[in-house]
Amino acid sequence: MSRPPLGATLEDGLNRRLVPFLRKRGxxxxxxTYTGYGSPEKLRVLARALLTEDTGRTAADAGATEHELDEAQEAERGWRSFVTTPVAHLPIEVEIAGRTYPTRADRDGYLDLLVPDHGLTPGWHDVAVRAQGAAPATARVLVIGPETRFAVVSDIDDTVMVTRVPRPLVAAWNTFLRHTSSRQAVPGMAELFGHVQETRPGTPVLYLSTGAWNVVPALERFFRRTGLPSGPMLMTDWGPTNSGWFRSGQEHKRMSLRRLLIDFPEITWLLVGDDxxxxxxxxxxxxxxxxxxxRAIAIRELSAGEHVLSHGTPQAMDGGRASTDGGRIVQDEQVPVVRAPDGFELWRRLEPYLTSS
Structure with missing residues (x-):
């Protein structure tokens, strides 16, 4: 058997020593929990087991409303989301529609449970997640019904939220130092998704990002504040893996998109991203x-200044290919491509393709 690389070995060793030390400190x-998704045939439940400091009293215990909780958490610096210690292989039970499914977290504390024949009807549901030694938690899941034929998958960074993630120093500033409430929405993107859902009622929106799972709670608050639709978020882990020091963001996106095509064979997709x-x-x-x-591809065009901050040159990383409205990906003109600097103009160019049969 091949040995895990040095990065994963060091990370596992650090966690093994850190967990008992922190447990002794209370x-x-x-x-x-993260938002899961599935079909009537199978359901994907997502969560993570972490060690946190036991303060003995939370804002929820004090009777704070969801809005007050959001405001308190938005005031925190982003780095707090990354100061975490996973609990490896912790026993976890997931209860769905009265049935209990025992499982365990993986080496990084993640739970990614696929449940067949779960018994839930199409729509939003809550499922119980009970980790050993932790208070019960509730995970939201979206069951996409067999009648759904159209859905949206969207990037997050610099597509719906201005983060300039590719540039390391700017990404570090936005992620670790700035208050989460200072993040800005890309103009018109909430309206774009709203128009899509009005045009095609019942359209689910899923988010696919190379960002870390740690920031999901902050992103959910950001979505509520800016009016972006709720939906499952498919993120990644920035730490070492069993095959290398870092995960490939591009491969994460490729694999996730292909999994969605397999999971929902009757759905055609609107793909939303940035250049x-x-x-x-x-x-x-x-x-x-x-x-x-x-069905179509919508690309938010960054400005020349944003491109310089993003990757060092004033041009798009794809060289500006198909930069005009009405571009096509394939020769038989089956997949239209539209580009624009904001959600308002993207919708104007997308609308004819989504309203036609």
Missing amino acids: WRPTTI GQHDPDIYSELAREHPDRV
Whole structure:
């Protein structure tokens, strides 16, 4: 058997020593739940087991409303989301529709449980997640019904939220130092998704990002504050893996998109991203391979200044290919591509393709 790389070995060793030390100082397991998704045939439940300091009294215990909790948490610096200690292999029970499914967290504390024949009807549901030694938690899940034929998958960074993530120093400032409430929404993106859902009622929106799972609670608050629709978020872990020091963000997106195509074989997708990273190439690749599964591609164009801050040059990473309205990915003109600097103009260019049969 091959040995895990040095990065994963060091991380595991640090956690093994840190967990008992923090437990002696009164830290206790807690469960962070993420929004899951699925079909009537199978459901994906997502969560993470972490050690957190036991303060003995939370804002919820004090009777704070959800809005007051959001305001208190928004005032925190972003780095607090990354000061965490996972609890590896912790026993966890998930209860769905009266049935209990025992499982364990993985080496990084993550729970990614696929439940067949779960018994939930299409729509939003709450499922119970009980980790050993932690207070019970509730995970939201979206069951997409068999009648759904159209859905949206969208990037987050610099697509719906201005973060300039590719540039390391700016990313560090936005992620670790700035208050989460200072993050800005890309103009018109909430309106774009609203128009899509009005045009095609019942359209689910899923988010696919190379960002870390740690920031999901902050992103959910950001979405509520800016009017972006709720939806499952498919993030990644920045730490070492069993194959290297860092995970590949591009491969994460490619694999997640292909999994969605497999999980929902009747759905065609609107792919939304930006030209500051690799979204145009990844989306184009998928459209060439599966032109019947991609209804359209919408790319938010960064300004020249944003491109310089993003990756050091004033041009898009794809060289500005298909930068005009009405561009196509494949020769038989099955997949339209639209580009614009904000959500308002993107919708104006997308609308004809989404309202036609």
